[in-house]
Amino acid sequence: MARDAAVSREKSTGNGAGDGARKQHSLPDKNTCRAVLAKMMLIRRFEERAGEMYAKAKIGGFLHLCIGEEATIVGSTQAMRESDYLLSTYREHGQALARGTHPNAVMAELFGRVDGCSKGRGGSMHLFDMERRFLGGYGIVGGNLPLATGVALQCDYNETPDAVVCMFGDGATNQGTFGESMNMAALWKLPVVFMVINNQFGMGTALERHSAVTDLSKKAEGYGVPGSRCDGMDVLDVHAATTEALRKAREDRQPQLLEAVTYRFRGHSMADPEEYRTKDEVEEWRRRDPIASFSHRLVEEDVFSQEDIDKLDQEAIATVDESVQFADNSPFPDLDSLYDDLYVLGEQVRGWWSVDERSPEPHRGEREREAGRVPHELAEAGAAYAGVGEAQERKRRQRQTDGSQAETSGQMRDEEGGGD
Ligand SMILES: Cc1ncc(C[n+]2csc(CCOP(=O)(O)OP(=O)(O)O)c2C)c(N)n1
Numbered sequence: 001m002a003r004d005a006a007v008s009r010e011k012s013t014g015n016g017a018g019d020g021a022r023k024q025h026s027l028p029d030k031n032t033c034r035a036v037l038a039k040m041m042l043i044r045r046f047e048e049r050a051g052e053m054y055a056k057a058k059i060g061g062f063l064h065l066c067i068g069e070e071a072t073i074v075g076s077t078q079a080m081r082e083s084d085y086l087l088s089t090y091r092e093h094g095q096a097l098a099r100g101t102h103p104n105a106v107m108a109e110l111f112g113r114v115d116g117c118s119k120g121r122g123g124s125m126h127l128f129d130m131e132r133r134f135l136g137g138y139g140i141v142g143g144n145l146p147l148a149t150g151v152a153l154q155c156d157y158n159e160t161p162d163a164v165v166c167m168f169g170d171g172a173t174n175q176g177t178f179g180e181s182m183n184m185a186a187l188w189k190l191p192v193v194f195m196v197i198n199n200q201f202g203m204g205t206a207l208e209r210h211s212a213v214t215d216l217s218k219k220a221e222g223y224g225v226p227g228s229r230c231d232g233m234d235v236l237d238v239h240a241a242t243t244e245a246l247r248k249a250r251e252d253r254q255p256q257l258l259e260a261v262t263y264r265f266r267g268h269s270m271a272d273p274e275e276y277r278t279k280d281e282v283e284e285w286r287r288r289d290p291i292a293s294f295s296h297r298l299v300e301e302d303v304f305s306q307e308d309i310d311k312l313d314q315e316a317i318a319t320v321d322e323s324v325q326f327a328d329n330s331p332f333p334d335l336d337s338l339y340d341d342l343y344v345l346g347e348q349v350r351g352w353w354s355v356d357e358r359s360p361e362p363h364r365g366e367r368e369r370e371a372g373r374v375p376h377e378l379a380e381a382g383a384a385y386a387g388v389g390e391a392q393e394r395k396r397r398q399r400q401t402d403g404s405q406a407e408t409s410g411q412m413r414d415e416e417g418g419g420d
Helices: 003-013 030-055 070-080 093-099 103-109 144-157 174-187 235-251 279-286 290-300 305-329 373-385 390-404 406-413
Strands: 086-087 163-169 192-198 227-231 256-261
Touching: 003 163, 030 093, 030 103, 030 290, 030 305, 070 163, 070 235, 070 256, 070 290, 086 144, 093 103, 103 305, 144 163, 144 174, 144 192, 144 406, 163 256, 174 192, 192 235, 227 235, 235 290, 290 305
Parallel strands: 086 163, 163 192, 192 256, 227 256
Antiparallel strands: none
């Protein structure tokens, strides 16, 4: 019942899920139409394939797909300049592709391979591409908002013409970082567009069950950040709304909150039984599939034939096939590189898994934080690589002869589960 109410509420806005009174934007030129559709198709095919690769255990960890959100991603990124910055959440494969990161590098990252855009060290939730000013991929809900605010402060402080787009989910608007970031951005008049991708759920919790204010575009008004709303299933509406929001942020130095009303067609992550919504609800939103509806309009208005559309789709499939092959052929990072690119080493962090000059074994007070056997072995290898002294090596051998107490407790930890 509650979900029915939510769907009809969004419909009644004329800007959300409903197809009734929506304003129709005129089509851009043919090349732009092709580029926009090709990007959305690439994202869709990429995500479908990533899901398959996860099922085949080619991808580890967690995997969050953005199928259904393609218009939101492509419409907004098309409105950005190349020199603008983008920060996203863990559901960010589409954002990386839309910004121009090569599909090979994205797929290789999901596979944890060395040719991935984060050298195989980040995985699905931590894609990064500095060259394209794509600053992640972030696993902490709401954690990217203060970072985006800081990046916008940098743009402002250095008097550059750059702006920042920060994307996050509806669930993230309940985090303390949301209010804190809005306040700072408004107070310091920073060039940032906070874009909430309202896909109706925070994991398995529907919007009206997790947020008292369900018109999310209004949620930052009290902080001095004006909001607007666009139809996240319509790539042209998202593009128009983001263009205007970026203009205000960049030229008027007035940060903006932009809500894109969309829907996630797949589960939250790959391990989601989807008991919180009905098949009918999903079906209703699927009828507004952003790729199908844009394709339909292009054919209807004689921009492309159906054959042209099919060809674009085949090209997307071929590109994704190649990315899978590329990822599969790329090696895993060397074990020796385990501690490369770390800011904190040795005494600065005292943990079982850190390179600790006292040796990588657990020390007094650390038992409860013991990692499993595998991380322990990795830590040992890393410590050896980092040149841990002979005294530590002697201690390590001593422990080995003393018995396998640590190993037993480590195994217990290995068997523990966890989910996200
Ligand atoms: C600070 C923090 N709390 C909890 C989690 C666990 N968590 C992962 S995804 C998620 C739901 C977030 O939903 P939303 O912001 O709407 O984004 P969506 O997944 O819909 O894209 C939660 C609670 C987390 N990663 N970080």
